[in-house]
Each structure stands twice: as C-alpha cells, then as structure tokens.
Amino acid sequence: MQKLWGGRFTKSTDSFTDHFHSSIGFDSRMYHEDITGSMAHAAMLGKQGIIPQADADLIVKTLGEILADIEAGKVTFDEKAEDIHMNMETILISRIGDVGKKLHTGRSRNDQVALDTRMYTKKEITEIKALVKELMEELNALAEQHTQTIMPGYTHLQRAQPVTLAHHLLAYMEMFKRDYDRLCDTYRRTNVLPLGSGALATTTYPLDRYFVAEQLGFDAVSANSMDGVSDRDFCVELISDLSMLMMHLSRFCEEIILWSSHEFRFIELDDAYSTGSSIMPQKKNPDMAELIRGKTGRVYGHLMGMLTTMKGLPLAYNKDMQEDKEGLFDAIDTVKMCLPVFTKMIATMTVRKENMLQATKGGFTNATDAADWLVKQGVPFRDAHSTIGHLVLYCIEHNTNLDDLSLEEYQAISPVFNESVYDAISVKQCVEARNVIGGPSKAMTTRAIEDNKAYLAKL
Numbered sequence: 230m231q232k233l234w235g236g237r238f239t240k241s242t243d244s245f246t247d248h249f250h251s252s253i254g255f256d257s258r259m260y261h262e263d264i265t266g267s268m269a270h271a272a273m274l275g276k277q278g279i280i281p282q283a284d285a286d287l288i289v290k291t292l293g294e295i296l297a298d299i300e301a302g303k304v305t306f307d308e309k310a311e312d313i314h315m316n317m318e319t320i321l322i323s324r325i326g327d328v329g330k331k332l333h334t335g336r337s338r339n340d341q342v343a344l345d346t347r348m349y350t351k352k353e354i355t356e357i358k359a360l361v362k363e364l365m366e367e368l369n370a371l372a373e374q375h376t377q378t379i380m381p382g383y384t385h386l387q388r389a390q391p392v393t394l395a396h397h398l399l400a401y402m403e404m405f406k407r408d409y410d411r412l413c414d415t416y417r418r419t420n421v422l423p424l425g426s427g428a429l430a431t432t433t434y435p436l437d438r439y440f441v442a443e444q445l446g447f448d449a450v451s452a453n454s455m456d457g458v459s460d461r462d463f464c465v466e467l468i469s470d471l472s473m474l475m476m477h478l479s480r481f482c483e484e485i486i487l488w489s490s491h492e493f494r495f496i497e498l499d500d501a502y503s504t505g506s507s508i509m510p511q512k513k514n515p516d517m518a519e520l521i522r523g524k525t526g527r528v529y530g531h532l533m534g535m536l537t538t539m540k541g542l543p544l545a546y547n548k549d550m551q552e553d554k555e556g557l558f559d560a561i562d563t564v565k566m567c568l569p570v571f572t573k574m575i576a577t578m579t580v581r582k583e584n585m586l587q588a589t590k591g592g593f594t595n596a597t598d599a600a601d602w603l604v605k606q607g608v609p610f611r612d613a614h615s616t617i618g619h620l621v622l623y624c625i626e627h628n629t630n631l632d633d634l635s636l637e638e639y640q641a642i643s644p645v646f647n648e649s650v651y652d653a654i655s656v657k658q659c660v661e662a663r664n665v666i667g668g669p670s671k672a673m674t675t676r677a678i679e680d681n682k683a684y685l686a687k688l
C-alpha cells in the first residue's frame with residue numbers, strides 16, 4: 230500500500246515498523262471526533278473558497294456516510310494506514326478519489342490529533358462528571374438517613390470522638406465536590422481549538438478558525454500554533470483529576486473493607502457486591518472495594534507516565550506524544566468502571582447501627598467531653614485532661630467505661646464531679662453539643678445536606 234506521505238520515499242516501511250508505530254489499534258476510538266473535525270474543516274475550506282464549495286459539500290456528505298458505515302460495523306481499519314486520521318483519509322479517497330485528496334489542505338495531522346484528543350477528552354469529562362454527580366446524590370441521600378447514626382470518629386485508626394455516619398459520609402461529599410469542580414476546570418482549559426495550528430507554524434491559506442471553533446463547540450482558539458500542536462497539559466490535568474478522584478474512592482474503599490470485617494462489623498455489603506472464596510465456605514469478601522483501591526494504582530501510573538513522556542520534548546510535535554493516548558484512555562475507562570460500581574455498592578450496603586453505637590461507647594470517645602465538663606466547672610483544661618486520663622486508666626484496670634462509673638468513683642478522683650456529668654458524656658450529647666459549622670450535630674449535618682441538595686440541583 231502506498232503511504233499518503235510516500236512521495237519522498239523509495240522503499241516501503243518494514244512491516245514490523247508499521248506495526249510498531251501504528252496507533253490505529255487504540256486511536257480508532259476517536260473516529261467520531263476525527264470525522265466531525267474533518268467535516269468542520271472541509272466546510273470552512275469551502276466557505277473560504279480555499280477549495281470549491283461543491284468539493285467541500287461532497288467531502289462532508291461522504292464523511293457522514295463513512296461515519297454511518299463505521300457505526301454499522303461495515304468499516305475495517307488498516308494498520309498500514311497508521312492511525313485514525315490516515316485511515317479516514319484513505320477511506321475518503323477510496324470513495325471519492327481526487328476530491329477526497331483536498332481535505333487535508335491547510336491542515337496537519339499534528340493539529341488534527343490535538344483536535345481529536347481534545348474533543349474526545351471533552352466528551353469523556355462530561356460523562357465522568359455525570360457519574361460523579363450520581364455518586365454525590367447517592368452519598369447525600371445516604372447521609373440524610375444517618376444524621377443520628379452514631380459511630381466513632383477515628384484518628385490514627387484509634388477511636389477518638391463520637392461522630393455520625395452522616396458526618397463521615399459528608400466528609401467524602403466534600404472531596405467529590407472538589408473533584409467535580411476540578412473536572413469543570415480542566416474542561417475549560419481543554420475547550421480551546423488547536424486546529425489551524427498546522428504542523429507547527431499555521432498555514433498560508435486564509436483559514437477561519439473561529440468558524441471551525443463555533444462549528445465544533447470550542448470556546449476559544451489556541452493563541453500560539455507551536456503550543457497548539459504540542460500542548461498536552463489537558464491530558465495531564467485530566468489524569469491528575471482522575472488520580473485524585475481515585476484516591477478519594479480508594480480511601481473510602483479502604484474504610485468499607487475495614488468496616489465489613491468481623492473486627493468492625495459496621496456494615497455488610499450486599500451479596501451482589503461481594504464474592505466468596507473458592508476454598509473457605511464462610512467467606513464474603515469485599516472484592517469490588519479492593520479492586521477499586523487496586524485500580525487507583527494504575528491511574529496514578531498513567532499520570533506519572535504522561536508527565537514523563539512530556540518532560541523532555543522540544544517544541545513542537547514529536548511522535549513521543551502518540552504515547553499520550555493509551556494512558557489517558559485507560560485512566561478514563563478505569564474511572565468510568567469504578568464510579569458506578571462504587572455508587573451501587575454503597576447504595577446497597579446494610580449499616581449495622583447497633584455495632585457502630587457499641588464501638589462508640591466502648592472506646593472512651595467521650596473522654597474529651599468529660600474533660601470539657603470539668604473545664605465548665607472551672608477546672609483549667611490541662612488539669613481536667615489529666616484527671617480524666619487517670620479515670621480512663623482506672624476504667625481500663627476495672628474493665629469498665631466512663632458512663633458506668635459510680636458517682637463515688639468519680640468523686641474519689643475529684644470532688645468537683647456531680648450527677649450532671651453523666652448527661653454531658655452520653656455519646657448522643659457529645660455529638661449534639663458539637664454544633665459548630667462543619668460539625669456532627671444533627672442541626673449541622675442537616676444544614677450541610679440541604680446545602681448539598683441545592684448544589685446538586687444546580688449541576
């Protein structure tokens with residue numbers, strides 16, 4: 230097969246080389262973007278009188294037919310035609326001959342691939358945003374059911390202070406809100422048209438780049454052609470956004486794995502989101518959560534891969550940049566698989582409220598409140614801290630907890646104690662008294678849930 234760029238060559242490429250540098254195996258997924266990009270380019274060439282309008286019309290019409298044929302599964306791509314761009318042009322020429330050869334006027338594959346990748350990335354960002362939104366809706370709804378489900382809050386994975394499941398879930402809600410916001414931000418910077426940059430230095434034809442931008446739904450045109458063809462910041466940014474999103478999912482999965490263990494027994498995953506063991510009949514494993522945690526690593530890997538590919542590249546286009554796609558695509562695919570599984574997994578889990586409450590009562594999570602009660606009686610905080618520390622030690626030695634000590638036992642340590650301490654250190658009171666903005670009290674979490682509803686309604 231004669232290459233479209235074969236004019237200055239006297240020998241054909243080695244067949245293994247063809248296989249080595251071909252990208253059609255993975256960039257064929259951008260066929261839709263390639264075709265719509267070419268349609269807009271051809272329409273512009275016709276409008277500007279760069280090629281005859283009738284030729285432009287025929288190109289646009291034929292590209293539409295090729296698109297329909299691809300979608301009907303009637304087109305096979307050829308590795309020898311390298312990539313999606315050359316494949317498409319080859320097919321076009323095979324259908325309309327010399328007119329098809331005019332499509333590439335005033336354009337290079339360098340600005341074409343930058344265009345296709347941006348268009349593809351924009352589409353995927355929109356889809357991922359919708360999945361993050363669904364997750365946030367589920368999370369907020371779940372939080373609403375658990376504003377009074379008391380559980381231990383942890384630091385160092387040691388029981389620290391009482392919170393509620395709603396409060397815990399709302400912490401993740403904040404992370405996903407930031408993730409969503411980052412995706413919007415990346416979209417904004419991706420939404421810049423590179424077409425018209427040519428190979429690197431634009432072209433001598435009177436292109437109308439604004440017309441193409443308008444046709445393809447871009448907000449702006451790139452301001453420098455060398456940057457236009459060689460900028461892959463948007464790929465790095467998206468994979469970075471996705472890495473952060475996966476980090477959040479992974480932390481949540483880690484907790485789900487812990488919570489579903491027999492040691493915690495805070496939740497039980499639905500059978501549909503668990504798996505058994507091939508040997509141990511009793512097992513119910515949180516495999517989905519583990520896989521999401523595991524897949525986080527590959528997304529991080531793509532981020533490092535992309536940054537490293539770009540770091541030494543002189544301006545402008547270099548073939549190294551063909552390596553941008555597989556990592557980008559895999560990061561996108563991975564996140565798009567993980568998000569719906571995660572959302573359904575949390576939507577279907579059973580919460581063991583009683584175990585959460587017992588764990589809260591058992592771990593001295595009200596010790597800070599006992600110290601604060603003393604402070605409110607006029608004891609300096611450091612002394613109060615020390616007094617309660619001694620009481621905790623006493624409880625550990627006597628295998629009991631602060632709620633179950635008698636008033637005599639309290640008063641043996643400090644005469645300041647009276648009956649009202651019991652109320653102050655009940656876990657419910659510990660939660661409700663934390664009524665500061667951002668806190669776990671029912672009033673505060675309800676307010677956050679309402680704010681989130683308003684936020685979600687506007688997305």
Ligand code: ARG
Pocket residue numbers: 252256312338339342548550551552
């Ligand atoms: N397949 C190439 C890529 O993904 C398209 C651009 C090739 N341009 C070139 N001059 N070799 O980057």
